[in-house]
Amino acid sequence: MAESHTEHAHHVTSDKVLNSTFLQLTGLMILTIVAARAPIDGPKLLPGFAGIFEGWSTLWFLTNAVALGIAIIKAVQVIRYFMGAQYASGLIRLYVVGGFIGFSLLYILFFDYVARPWEPVRGWENVPSTAFPRDARQDGGVPYPQFPSAKSE
Amino acid sequence: MSSHAHVADPDAPVVYEQYEDISQQQETYIVGMWSFLVTEVMMFGALFLIYSLYRWKFGHEFFIYHEHLSWQWAGLNTFNLLLSSFWMAKAVQAAQLGDHKKQIRLLWQVFACGLVFLVIKSIEWIPKFQIHLVPNNSFVWPPIDEPGLGGSPEHARIFYSLYFSMTGLHGLHVVIGMICMAVLATLVKRKSKVITDYIPTEMVGLYWHFVDLVWIFLYPLFYLIPK
Structure with missing residues (x-):
């Protein structure tokens, strides 16, 4: 797909890129909610697997890092594709x-x-x-x- | 998207005399907008810094305080803002391709998302005013409707000060963004002489994406604190 138009000096981001960025962002948003809520609700949601979730509360640092890591990935995607920094x-x-x-x-x-x-x-x-x-x-x-x-x- | 009118384009951008060509002119505008956004990053940055300090100091208590916030409403708002950012990017694309009808429709869609955001925000905020969670002299902790929540009232007050100032400043940005959106959509609709190319849409778009960026960080920091 031709992403550059010769009559314009600027880059026109294609529909494909915008749609996939939006899907990625939505997916990451769901992931960040799951990552933050699952450790707390895990034993209730899956009583049979309570043992797996026992260690979660001690992993607070990891869950913080995951939440912020996802936020940073989302921010980078927004800046690259929605704000057009990728083609700037x-x-x-x-x-x-x-x-x-x-x-x-x-x-x-x-x-x-x-x-x-x-x-x-x-x-x-x-x-x-x-x-x-x-x-x-x-x-x-x-x-x-x-x-x-x-x-x- | 490859079919364009190449002859006598009424949308042909105007190159002002101080610029070499249209690409330099547009780059200058975008650099200018980003310099403004850098100042915005620093303004919100100071608040994020204060938040980090108190989260570092009172991390475990912050988990208790955040239990009173609704991650579901805020999650809906997160999706709402993502959708608005997506539509904004589409509006910029439509502006670049000269499809003004689509551009105006998308701008009003973004405006509607902003409105939905403010409605959801009010659903969250108004009860907090009623149960004295606003950090003024009448601040009460634990909250009246959830007396079981622990933590010290002083630290809860810090948390809610940060909550109201950060989401409040962000909400103010949403309002400003919506005003810009409405003005831009009206100017494009009236074929105003002020709008000679896609750049005004790009500027408003960059601002709106920035508002979304801030929320991307506010959401996990306030509503999704891990235990």
Whole structure:
């Protein structure tokens, strides 16, 4: 099938590509629901196979990764075929990729939150009103340094 | 789709003087639209980042809070948005091929999907206002209709703040997309001089696909949290 029309400067995505992308996206949507719900309802749905589903709750990390993985595949398909990045020029693709690289850089912020327990700061010790207190380490390996009480004159 | 009128095309795009040719002009428009979408990615990105932090901190509790949301309604909305994106891509294709009748019909179909999305969203949202799950001073956790749900009220409040701000900002984008869709369909219908080629449809399309993209991530993050 001729996907390019000489009288147009742009690429016209064929019906075949659009239809198959839509079917893929619908299939992936169903898969993501099944992947998220099956572990929970599995023993109820298939009582005879309860043993198989027992380990599921411990696989929370895996099910999270599956859900996000599917979402990323869906997003890539939408960007490639519906938004036409697959057939776009290098400059356009650079912008497409650039935005998502910029987004991933935001996650550098996690360094701060991960490291907070490592270096306690006076005045921030276990402040209950903050969602991310600079709390002491819970592993018991490193003792929490005690600051001298403020203004001990 | 190979049969086209090649002579005296009334739809022939206008090349403005600052561009070398039509392909450079169209590329410029698309790059411009994507630069705008990059800023949108960063705006939603900040919210996704905050969500990630709290999910990381209170992951197990987030599972309890999400039990009160309806994954069925949201699933229907996910399919609804996928369908609208598909029709939008078809509308762009119709615009490229100069089939304006089909293009206008598809644009209104996308508009209808947006409307269905907002109706389903209201079905989800309105009861939450009634049972005080909106994170203002009257916030109540556990919810009145499901007093058995556990978790701390402070953390539930964080979850519902994120839920309302993220789905709310997304809903606002749906509304803006629908306005663009209606304006575009009307302009095409009236054979407005503003529309000289398929590019306006492509721009609105890129925006609408972006709205769908955001929902692709919101759906598993809010409605399908694994245990």
